[in-house]
């Protein structure tokens with residue numbers, strides 16, 4: 001029963017109706033107690049689906065249809081929640097309840113003595129003027145925030161995020177996700193990376209990205225592009241190690257017709273394709289010496305010359321380069337030009353390996369799982385053992401390996417649960433069980449400590465909600481909802 005509603009005893013015959021597997025079920029029950037948002041019914045014999053209809057016959061108003069959900073069953077009957085319906089139905093329902101209100105001097109909501117029956121209750125502040133026609137609207141208005149709060153308290157962080165996303169994107173059509181919002185991470189290392197991305201993105205500086213394979217270098221390059229003034233221009237990515245050395249120059253700089261055997265027509269290279277935007281040169285450590293010289297020339301004068309061409313042309317691009325090799329060592333050993341290294345190295349972002357990102361591992365795994373599950377409209381979760389195995393695994397292939405393992409787990413899961421074996425991580429789980437980690441790893445809020453995480457984030461950000469929300473990688477409205485949900489006040493946070 002709704003805690004905020006006036007509840008009366010009644011004896012209404014009602015039909016409960018639902019459809020399962022194309023079959024219509026009807027059952028007659030009796031409503032014993034009724035409020036605007038709930039009822040207690042007796043005589044229910046079947047298992048109900050999550051949502052069903054109940055059709056009480058209200059004396060004087062006839063049959064009304066209400067949408068309902070089962071809250072709990074007991075020996076006395078079943079408690080159901082009634083959802084707000086159209087105004088006419090609500091008025092009929094309220095008319096029935098009002099007619100059965102026993103005269104009392106106590107507030108029917110909270111029991112506080114009240115003899116005026118005018119205005120609001122001194123204690124719970126709810127509107128008491130039942131006799132007025134406007135009561136229903138005033139009641140709905142007055143109780144809206146409290147109803148919302150009751151519901152919010154039952155939701156977890158992910159639900160709240162989903163609802164806010166839905167409202168923003170589907171109802172308000174706000175495209176509020178920033179391009180790096182799919183970039184998951186709240187570990188110290190990743191927060192530093194995000195801060196650097198935001199700082200350097202709007203500039204025209206060349207950026208060098210360092211990090212093991214699969215740590216997110218390409219994603220970083222895309223974020224740099226999206227957060228720059230070049231975002232409307234093209235983003236062109238070239239994996240220099242994937243193109244044979246003999247073809248790389250023509251691929252990057254283009255060629256004129258007849259420049260070499262097989263050059264039947266003039267072709268633009270990737271530099272020209274990226275004109276006005278960003279060129280991402282992945283595996284830059286693998287380009288041959290001749291191309292290193294050509295790239296250096298470009299960085300100095302911004303001119304390119306097609307293979308077999310006689311003139312040069314100006315190109316307006318920003319270069320973001322990446323490598324998982326130790327360029328400094330390659331430079332010392334003579335495999336990479338020092339002048340090019342220093343040109344590219346004017347701003348460097350180092351992506352930490354996944355094994356050093358603490359609880360980000362689990363956060364990323366959940367992010368990928370959510371994506372796969374949403375694409376196939378399935379509900380699937382990790383078992384506790386899987387979560388532990390994800391924490392323990394060393395992840396030599398970093399985020400790409402994690403994504404692949406979660407994809408495998410998603411395909412192999414049975415009964416809606418991914419066990420370590422589904423991801424081929426059973427050994428990591430067994431070693432975790434044998435040597436439990438004393439260090440629970442820093443990271444995002446777990447259910448039991450979520451309040452503490454929210455308080456900590458607020459403290460660390462001088463109570464600036466937007467910044468604390470950013471630190472926890474949640475939206476600002478979600479942060480406000482959490483502050484309210486946990487009743488956090490500035491004084492508690494100290």
Ligand SMILES: Nc1ncnc2c1ncn2[C@@H]1O[C@H](COP(=O)(O)OP(=O)(O)OP(=O)(O)O)[C@@H](O)[C@H]1O
Nearest residue numbers: 182183184185212213214215216217218219399400
């Ligand atoms: N922090 C992250 N949040 C969400 N997805 C990520 C993150 N980091 C990486 N990914 C995903 O992991 C995969 C590998 O990332 P990416 O290709 O950017 O890595 P890389 O360092 O460029 O790899 P390589 O060196 O092998 O080219 C991609 O699917 C990418 O979207």
